[in-house]
Amino acid sequence: MSRDQSPLRAPSAPGLVPPLLLDLDQMLDEFTRLPMRAKFSFDPDAPAVVTVEFLAERGPSLSWGVGRELLHLGLRSMSGSGDVRMWPTLSQESPSSWLLMESEEVEALFEVPTSSLADWLAATYRVIPSEVEMDGLDWDGFLRELLSGPEAPTV
Numbered sequence: 258m259s260r261d262q263s264p265l266r267a268p269s270a271p272g273l274v275p276p277l278l279l280d281l282d283q284m285l286d287e288f289t290r291l292p293m294r295a296k297f298s299f300d301p302d303a304p305a306v307v308t309v310e311f312l313a314e315r316g317p318s319l320s321w322g323v324g325r326e327l328l329h330l331g332l333r334s335m336s337g338s339g340d341v342r343m344w345p346t347l348s349q350e351s352p353s354s355w356l357l358m359e360s361e362e363v364e365a366l367f368e369v370p371t372s373s374l375a376d377w378l379a380a381t382y383r384v385i386p387s388e389v390e391m392d393g394l395d396w397d398g399f400l401r402e403l404l405s406g407p408e409a410p411t412v
Contacts, residue, residue, distance in 0.1 A: 274299045274384055277377040284366040304385035329378050332371045
């Protein structure tokens, strides 16, 4: 690959963005960092969600679905609520963001480098712009299912 051929340029196969492998730190406490890798994957068939797989050195990996917009906004300002939130760090030396993931049982805070993630997210938006990412959803079917509620068991 020559120097000017970034893997994040417009892909030759329509709709494909290669996964992004990032080295990040899990904050175990205020002073203890655990280096790890995470793989960010984009599926054009579900463009609103980015799959983040935290690759464990030993043992199983863990995958979370995170909103693409949440990641994009979290590079520059506070984003998200509930289980997943992201916001920029105050460090000017190496730009990064905090990614907080919570469940009832556990909470994990990661420091994520922003430059590579920003470039990768930009590539996903070139494939599926934010304005059209919800176009493929079956809103009528979703509302029918939502309004019908749980079905009563038949006797």
